[in-house]
Amino acid sequence: MGEFELIRRYFQPLAENHGSEAVVLGVGDDCAVQRIPEGRDLVFSIDTMVEGIHFPQEYCPDYLGWRALAAATSDLAAMGAAPVCFTLALTLPEANEQWLTGFARGLSSASESFGLVLAGGDTTRGPLVLSMQVHGTVRRGEALRRSGARAGDLVLVSGTLGDAGAALDFLEEPRPSDDMAFVLGRYHQPRPRLDLGASMVGLASSCIDISDGLIADLGHVLKASGVGATVDVSKLPLSAALCSIKGIEAARYGLSSGDDYELCLTIPPERWKVAPEALKQQLTIIGAVEQNPGLRLRGGPDAVGNNAAGFDHFGGGS
Amino acid sequence: MGEFELIRRYFQPLAENHGSEAVVLGVGDDCAVQRIPEGRDLVFSIDTMVEGIHFPQEYCPDYLGWRALAAATSDLAAMGAAPVCFTLALTLPEANEQWLTGFARGLSSASESFGLVLAGGDTTRGPLVLSMQVHGTVRRGEALRRSGARAGDLVLVSGTLGDAGAALDFLEEPRPSDDMAFVLGRYHQPRPRLDLGASMVGLASSCIDISDGLIADLGHVLKASGVGATVDVSKLPLSAALCSIKGIEAARYGLSSGDDYELCLTIPPERWKVAPEALKQQLTIIGAVEQNPGLRLRGGPDAVGNNAAGFDHFGGGS
Structure with a gap:
């Protein structure tokens, strides 16, 4: 199965699951386009999971789909951001249909649960490694940072x-x-x-x-x-x-x-x-x-x- | 060398190279924060390169740093977007100083040349795989798409x-x-x-x-x-x-x-x-x-x- 067929069959539904008005242009062009509401900042984070390091070999693909997105989304929570969309860079050794079905199912549950629409991605052959970047927004200048703790807090x-x-x-x-x-x-x-x-x-x-x-x-x-x-x-x-x-x-x-x-x-x-x-x-x-x-x-x-x-x-x- | 030391030594300079006013908060927090000017849309794309597939084994790390960012940035060019920043998800087998020095050098040259500041990333151990997401902006609603070609053009x-x-x-x-x-x-x-x-x-x-x-x-x-x-x-x-x-x-x-x-x-x-x-x-x-x-x-x-x-x-x- 080619890259484009792979994307279409398993991941296109995640891009359509729950249309976010903020994603003006999603999967299928050179880039995605996101519109940030006035008075808000874009907040984003990229996270990688590698087989055998961040999750066990032969790990259940349903759980992997959920956990990978949850781990990335947790960084949005830490900034106080409202979730909007995510991108998926998926490197995998073969287009195993059973694995992809489970992975897409877990990812889809998580994306619906967290309120994130798939806005773009890249699928390549290689060892099982996945990176996800999550996007959210927060009121301008009000993102929660690590640097604000003061004595007495x-x-x-x-x-x-x-x-x-x-x-x-x-x-x-x-x-x-x-x-x-x-x-x-x-x-x-x-x-x-x-x-x-x-x-x-x-x-x-x-x-x-x-x-x-x-x-x-x-x-x-x-x-x-x-x-x-x-x-x-x-x-x-x-x-x-x-x-x-x-x-x-x-x-x-x-x-x-x-x-x-x-x-x-x-x-x-x-x-x-x-x-x-x-x-x-x-x-x-x-x-x-x-x-x-x-x-x-x-x-x-x-x-x-x-x-x-x-x-x-x-x-x-x- | 730990992840944090790795990031600090080789990639922090890329985050400071050329301060972009648009990146309000860069490397070092749970998320980065980008401010999109009024009347513009965010344009973004993620690209993965895998050793042995997108570049040869033992490929010169200077070239790899340049090529990976160039390939991703080319998607911004295709949308007519002005470049702003990028994130780097780097999975690599070992913290080889010579390799990292070359990679960071190539990446730094490219990021200066293209006008992109490093806004965030994730560094993990594993097979050599790198994903980069590039961010740009374009006048609201005016991103160049694939879908606008008409007979006679x-x-x-x-x-x-x-x-x-x-x-x-x-x-x-x-x-x-x-x-x-x-x-x-x-x-x-x-x-x-x-x-x-x-x-x-x-x-x-x-x-x-x-x-x-x-x-x-x-x-x-x-x-x-x-x-x-x-x-x-x-x-x-x-x-x-x-x-x-x-x-x-x-x-x-x-x-x-x-x-x-x-x-x-x-x-x-x-x-x-x-x-x-x-x-x-x-x-x-x-x-x-x-x-x-x-x-x-x-x-x-x-x-x-x-x-x-x-x-x-x-x-x-x-």
Whole structure:
């Protein structure tokens, strides 16, 4: 099957799924054309996934389609952007119909769920590597950045942490328990926090998505902002499933494992006080920003220790 | 060397090379932010190059950096867009300093030459695959498309055709002749026709860049426009070097080989008459658009034959 036939059969439907008025010209020309509404900025990010590094060999193509788009889209959530469209650069060894059907199905579910239309792409032969670039928009000048955290701000995270990392032990499990099924769902089908991110525009002083683990990603925020923080490990939001599976090690997963695609935000206390209750319910305060550079941990089980620098980062790619 | 160190050392300079006011936030956050001027549309395209398919094994990294960005940027030229910025998704087997230095050097030359600033990227381990997405802008609603060709329009091409295809025979040549050096230059360092494309906005009825060969690419235009064309093979612009190297076969290269990144345009004759002389000098009339679908060839040496459908497409990727 040639490149053009491949694109037509499997990916054209994603370009038509849900017409975005913002995509003036989509798949099928030299370029796509996007119209940015007045008073808004374009926000974009490109992410690559490589077989054997970011996902296992023989990984279910349905999950791959979903996860790849979710991982990229999570960067839009972290900027507080509204999703618009994406491009797909897909390199694959052969035009296996079963694989392509599954991949397109997973990608299609994700694109509908996140509200992103396929605007363009490139399909080539080679080792299985895929890059996706996602586009969103945000009110002019108001994108959430990593660099805005200030001493005194609260440190918050969404959802629960560590679930996807714990799932890595069970990818081959033929009969997963309910707890295993829960963490596997978190690994295979992460849900980028688009609504939450968008709601935090004008409230949060900084934001990042947790793809490489809380310690690593909060570290990026602290470095970009020129500040430090103390995190109370006993405050980490951990799922019952993770605690049941990992016991005393659960907090370690919550601190260091990646792929959850939750958000980590900082916010001045006075803004937190007046934040809508619906937002507060989606977030957990885990610490505070301080002038003194570096990340300090306190509380939590002895297994965790109290020095963030001593942690290995497992999960989260290269 | 870790991913972050890699990015910092080799690619950060490309993000700072030539600050574009349009890139409000570049490399180093979850997303980049681009501000689109009022009254303009965003134009973008993603292109992938795979080692062993789009470029030879052990290909000179300087040339690779240039060629990959040139190939992607050529799609902006084909839309008549003004260049703004690009993202780079680079998957490579190891952090070889010599390779990275050469690649970044070639990429940097190209990005300065074309006027594109690096706005973001992703660097991962794996087989050598690179995807680049280029961003430009064009006056609202005026991007040149493939679908606007109408019966009676003239068919035009820029520059000379077939040179890059002929270069494939000499990639390993230790002492290339002047003719070989000329076609090799066309292969290694193509120059996307950005100024020409931008000048044709409001004049051309359709436009495409010739990456897969004239027959294939003009074919896309005819199909998208629902028309046909006759091309006079004797009118094809061929370089003296190509004619000297390929003799009677030169026209075949001009018709079918790819990688030249010239433009193929259609234009109504009345607009051509009033086009600025400076534009006319960059273009050659090679045929005319007709109601009757399909591409017909006439003229040229017997070696060419007269049926476009009978051609193999050599060069031009997957």
